Amino acid sequence: MITFESVTKRYADGTVAADEVSFEVPEGELVVLVGPSGCGKTTALRMVNRMIEPTDGRITVNGEDAASVPAPRLRRDMGYVIQQVGLFPHLTIADNVATVPSLIGWDKDRTRERVEELIDTVGLSQEVANRYPRQLSGGQQQRVGVARALAADPPIMLMDEPFGAVDPIVRDLLQEEFLRLQRELKKTIIFVTHDIDEAMKMGDRVAIFNVGGILEQYSTPTDLLAEPANDFVVDFLGAERNLKRLALIPVSAVEHETGPLVSRNDSSDHAREAARESGTDWVIVTDAENQVEGWVFINELDGQQTVGGAEVQPFEAFVTEDESLRAALDVMVESPLNVAVRVDGDGRYEGVVTHNTLTGELK
Amino acid sequence: MAQSFFDWSWVMGNLGEIWAQLAEHIILTVVPVGLGFLMAFPMALASIRWPRLYSPLLGVAGILFSIPTLALFVIMIPFTGLSKATAIVPLTLYTLLILLRNTVEGLKGVPSHVREAAEAMGYTRTRQLFRIELPLAVPVIVAGLRIATVNTIAYVAITALIGQGGLGNLFMDGFLRQFPTPLIVGLVLSVALAVAADLGLLGVQYVLTPWQRNPG
Numbered sequence: 045m046i047t048f049e050s051v052t053k054r055y056a057d058g059t060v061a062a063d064e065v066s067f068e069v070p071e072g073e074l075v076v077l078v079g080p081s082g083c084g085k086t087t088a089l090r091m092v093n094r095m096i097e098p099t100d101g102r103i104t105v106n107g108e109d110a111a112s113v114p115a116p117r118l119r120r121d122m123g124y125v126i127q128q129v130g131l132f133p134h135l136t137i138a139d140n141v142a143t144v145p146s147l148i149g150w151d152k153d154r155t156r157e158r159v160e161e162l163i164d165t166v167g168l169s170q171e172v173a174n175r176y177p178r179q180l181s182g183g184q185q186q187r188v189g190v191a192r193a194l195a196a197d198p199p200i201m202l203m204d205e206p207f208g209a210v211d212p213i214v215r216d217l218l219q220e221e222f223l224r225l226q227r228e229l230k231k232t233i234i235f236v237t238h239d240i241d242e243a244m245k246m247g248d249r250v251a252i253f254n255v256g257g258i259l260e261q262y263s264t265p266t267d268l269l270a271e272p273a274n275d276f277v278v279d280f281l282g283a284e285r286n287l288k289r290l291a292l293i294p295v296s297a298v299e300h301e302t303g304p305l306v307s308r309n310d311s312s313d314h315a316r317e318a319a320r321e322s323g324t325d326w327v328i329v330t331d332a333e334n335q336v337e338g339w340v341f342i343n344e345l346d347g348q349q350t351v352g353g354a355e356v357q358p359f360e361a362f363v364t365e366d367e368s369l370r371a372a373l374d375v376m377v378e379s380p381l382n383v384a385v386r387v388d389g390d391g392r393y394e395g396v397v398t399h400n401t402l403t404g405e406l407k
Numbered sequence: 408m409a410q411s412f413f414d415w416s417w418v419m420g421n422l423g424e425i426w427a428q429l430a431e432h433i434i435l436t437v438v439p440v441g442l443g444f445l446m447a448f449p450m451a452l453a454s455i456r457w458p459r460l461y462s463p464l465l466g467v468a469g470i471l472f473s474i475p476t477l478a479l480f481v482i483m484i485p486f487t488g489l490s491k492a493t494a495i496v497p498l499t500l501y502t503l504l505i506l507l508r509n510t511v512e513g514l515k516g517v518p519s520h521v522r523e524a525a526e527a528m529g530y531t532r533t534r535q536l537f538r539i540e541l542p543l544a545v546p547v548i549v550a551g552l553r554i555a556t557v558n559t560i561a562y563v564a565i566t567a568l569i570g571q572g573g574l575g576n577l578f579m580d581g582f583l584r585q586f587p588t589p590l591i592v593g594l595v596l597s598v599a600l601a602v603a604a605d606l607g608l609l610g611v612q613y614v615l616t617p618w619q620r621n622p623g
Contacts, residue, residue: 093527095523095526095527116529116530119526119528119529120528124524124528126520126524128518129520130518131524133521133618134616134618143528147528176617178618202527
């Protein structure tokens with residue numbers, strides 16, 4: 045756990061980069077510091093490993109005052125990743141990754157095994173081990189940067205715009221992969237970015253900073269969007285706040301309705317009854333394996349004995365439980381029924397997500 | 408009697424003498440460049456550690472470099488007579504400007520993000536200097552050594568005027584006797600020595616900087 049206790053950083057020229065900043069980074073969480081340039085987010089990060097010393101206040105790392113630990117020792121427990129990567133150009137990829145293990149005196153075999161493992165972990169092929177940094181692409185270098193930071197398995201990671209220098213597609217990929225990795229590793233991470241979307245995507249909690257080192261709000265992404273503390277935060281979160289909220293809620297987190305469910309062999313009367321109970325003018329048709337076949341408007345059952353007599357219309361799109369409510373909304377506006385049909389991984393029917401479900405969630 | 412322009416028989420008859428002067432020339436080059444580097448290196452480290460030192464140190468080295476060669480040798484004679492030191496001390500002082508400047512610039516040229524990363528990984532200051540910054544400064548430092556070496560090879564010849572001189576003695580001999588052969592031999596050997604030294608140092612750099620080679 046890392047705590048900031050009324051931390052202030054004032055430079056000789058009067059610039060204030062941190063103004064009595066207090067917050068707590070719980071163990072195993074990824075906390076994003078975000079804000080416009082000049083808000084002191086990078087300064088805050090660099091005070092944690094004492095690359096910058098605070099003017100006032102205290103930073104503790106696992107209960108210990110950071111200022112009381114010799115800087116090189118403090119830093120060896122903190123992985124560090126920066127936008128420019130900062131790989132050592134004269135060392136091979138393997139030697140770069142082995143930086144901290146060799147500083148803390150691991151033996152050769154243990155280091156070599158760890159390097160091999162990490163090259164796999166960050167999704168590179170072992171062939172890169174003996175290359176030099178300049179022989180790698182930007183995205184590959186960034187992966188090596190992450191591997192180097194993880195090498196000695198530090199409990200803490202400090203990341204300053206780590207994916208800022210790569211193109212948007214690679215950035216997205218690296219973000220996804222890093223989140224997957226973090227779910228396994230559960231490091232305590234401070235992550236700096238100027239990109240609010242990246243902040244919302246990556247952070248368990250997000251600290252929004254304003255120019256002059258002022259911490260405006262510190263909360264989970266969902267709470268920030270639901271209850272922004274002031275106009276600055278509202279502005280910084282940007283337009284379409286509700287859509288952003290929906291994007292953060294997985295389909296699995298909301299109750300889904302069963303919906304009017306029938307099979308082809310059911311009688312038309314049974315279908316009318318099902319629709320009436322659900323308050324719809326349509327029914328959903330599934331087969332014996334619970335696979336979705338499509339839907340039928342009730343008035344198309346006129347003159348038909350069974351549901352199968354009418355023409356069953358196929359659905360164009362479905363949602364699964366690990367997608368977001370925003371994806372459900374997208375499916376919903378496309379569907380003539382104004383609902384999103386939820387299926388499991390094998391395409392079996394689970395229920396429907398309705399407009400009411402979404403508005404209920406946003407209240 | 409008209410002498411032939413180049414007299415092979417003189418060369419064959421004086422091989423021992425030619426080798427001796429060549430060896431002398433090499434010593435008068437290697438020792439000053441080596442001593443110069445031993446002096447410039449700590450000066451460069453001090454200039455990095457205390458940046459205020461850099462300008463005055465560079466200024467002094469610049470003034471030394473601007474003193475005419477012959478004048479400096481003559482100034483030395485009252486102190487060291489016509490010994491080897493009379494040649495070596497000025498030759499050493501001449502290398503300081505180039506070696507100091509290139510070592511400092513080489514160290515300063517290490518990208519700031521590389522330095523930042525090293526610091527954040529937990530390198531101590533000394534270890535960072537020797538493991539990260541110096542290796543990266545090698546190309547610029549070697550470039551300085553190459554210029555200093557080639558310059559020194561040229562200056563050594565002048566020390567023949569104070570009784571040292573290596574291959575410079577062959578120039579003197581040829582000039583005084585109006586006999587071009589030793590002059591030509593001295594000239595060819597000193598150019599060859601300069602080229603060989605330059606290529607040799609380039610080779611050293613190649614060995615020390617595997618990361619700069621093209622991807623294989």
